[in-house]
Amino acid sequence: MGNDEVSDKEKRVVFVTVGTTCFDALVRAVDSNIIKQALFAKGYTHLLIQMGRGSYIPSKSEGNGSLAVDYFTFSSSIAVYLRSASLVISHAGSGSIFETLRLAKPLIVVVNEDLMDNHQSELAEELADRKHLYCASPQTLQQTIAHMDLSSLFPYSPGDATPVAKHINSFLGFPDD
Amino acid sequence: MDKCNGCGFSNVASIAVFSSAIFVVSLILVRLLYVIYHSRRPLSKRASKPVSTLIILGSGGHTAEMLNLLAVLRKDRFNPRFYIAAATDNMSLEKAQLFENSLATENATRVTDTAQFMKIYRSREVGQSYITSIWTTLIAMVHALWLMIKIRPEVILCNGPGTCIPLCAIAFIFKLLGIRWSSIFYVESIARVRRLSLSGLLLYKFRMADQLFVQWQQLQRQYPRATYVGRLM
Numbered sequence: 025m026g027n028d029e030v031s032d033k034e035k036r037v038v039f040v041t042v043g044t045t046c047f048d049a050l051v052r053a054v055d056s057n058i059i060k061q062a063l064f065a066k067g068y069t070h071l072l073i074q075m076g077r078g079s080y081i082p083s084k085s086e087g088n089g090s091l092a093v094d095y096f097t098f099s100s101s102i103a104v105y106l107r108s109a110s111l112v113i114s115h116a117g118s119g120s121i122f123e124t125l126r127l128a129k130p131l132i133v134v135v136n137e138d139l140m141d142n143h144q145s146e147l148a149e150e151l152a153d154r155k156h157l158y159c160a161s162p163q164t165l166q167q168t169i170a171h172m173d174l175s176s177l178f179p180y181s182p183g184d185a186t187p188v189a190k191h192i193n194s195f196l197g198f199p200d201d
Numbered sequence: 202m203d204k205c206n207g208c209g210f211s212n213v214a215s216i217a218v219f220s221s222a223i224f225v226v227s228l229i230l231v232r233l234l235y236v237i238y239h240s241r242r243p244l245s246k247r248a249s250k251p252v253s254t255l256i257i258l259g260s261g262g263h264t265a266e267m268l269n270l271l272a273v274l275r276k277d278r279f280n281p282r283f284y285i286a287a288a289t290d291n292m293s294l295e296k297a298q299l300f301e302n303s304l305a306t307e308n309a310t311r312v313t314d315t316a317q318f319m320k321i322y323r324s325r326e327v328g329q330s331y332i333t334s335i336w337t338t339l340i341a342m343v344h345a346l347w348l349m350i351k352i353r354p355e356v357i358l359c360n361g362p363g364t365c366i367p368l369c370a371i372a373f374i375f376k377l378l379g380i381r382w383s384s385i386f387y388v389e390s391i392a393r394v395r396r397l398s399l400s401g402l403l404l405y406k407f408r409m410a411d412q413l414f415v416q417w418q419q420l421q422r423q424y425p426r427a428t429y430v431g432r433l434m
Contacts, residue, residue, distance in 0.1 A: 195411065
């Protein structure tokens with residue numbers, strides 16, 4: 025990880041986002057002492073939680089020898105928070121996942137197991153297999169944080185829509201550009 | 202005697218009705234097979250004129266993927282563009298509007314000349330009761346029909362939300378009836394790695410989509426009539 029030489033004053037933010045969903049299990053998990061301690065032990069100094077439509081309110085904290093905690097419900101653009109983060113913990117929505125990967129931020133995706141149609145884990149697991157991110161559940165998040173090695177993650181190269189466009193063009197009889 | 206005459210006549214009549222019914226059904230079947238056969242084949246004539254395009258938007262990730270595709274399509278070919286999103290989804294049309302605004306400033310044109318934005322009623326909201334959803338489904342179908350009669354698109358681009366099913370079904374019926382031949386392109390969301398979404402599966406099974414694109418190779422292996430195109434995101 026190479027955090028050892030980081031000075032105490034340097035701010036290392038963990039940004040947690042649940043998008044527009046209600047994912048209390050994740051908010052409750054990151055607000056638990058065991059996970060806050062795991063993050064602090066990894067050298068992170070701040071925990072910022074975007075809690076969405078959930079009803080569980082995390083406890084704010086100023087830090088002082090532990091992790092500083094703050095939260096908000098929604099923001100029109102989470103890009104600012106993503107950019108300032110050293111680690112992102114996100115729900116499994118494809119929007120959040122790709123926005124984070126494009127910014128080349130280390131990412132742990134936490135799958136909401138309470139969702140009825142849980143196809144979202146497919147994407148997170150596939151990208152975890154390809155070592156672009158870590159995939160966890162609220163129960164396994166603590167182990168994932170404790171054992172993660174961010175240097176083993178591969179950067180994600182963005183996809184390309186031109187093959188689809190080519191197919192559509194040739195199907196409709198438009199000449200190639 | 203009378204009785205027998207009567208039954209002879211009714212026999213003839215019922216045979217006539219029966220055979221004409223068979224005739225009509227086989228006519229529809231032949232047309233259905235013709236439409237299905239031709240749907241998946243590229244249009245034979247070279248396209249020279251721009252095609253009116255219906256773009257069906259879904260929430261969040263779906264809209265981002267669609268805008269990525271639109272960014273690489275030539276806007277002079279896919280013109281005019283009609284955007285449809287669920288009535289409860291404000292974000293998607295807003296994003297499409299931003300996209301069209303930036304195109305318009307780039308080309309010094311007016312958005313109103315090239316793009317229109319519409320909302321469609323959803324047949325069922327999350328948590329709505331089944332009794333009331335019969336009524337709302339009916340309204341949604343009529344609304345979808347009305348929009349499709351107005352637009353009659355030559356090309357339909359969709360990528361996942363349930364709202365695309367009634368619209369694509371109507372487009373398919375228009376094809377059957379010879380009202381309008383629309384080419385339907387469906388791009389399965391990148392979130393679908395192992396199985397098609399319900400919308401994708403319906404379009405695949407009923408052969409309503411001319412081309413069904415998937416973004417993962419393992420998905421293409423499961424659905425051989427799909428086309429693998431790599432990741433859009």
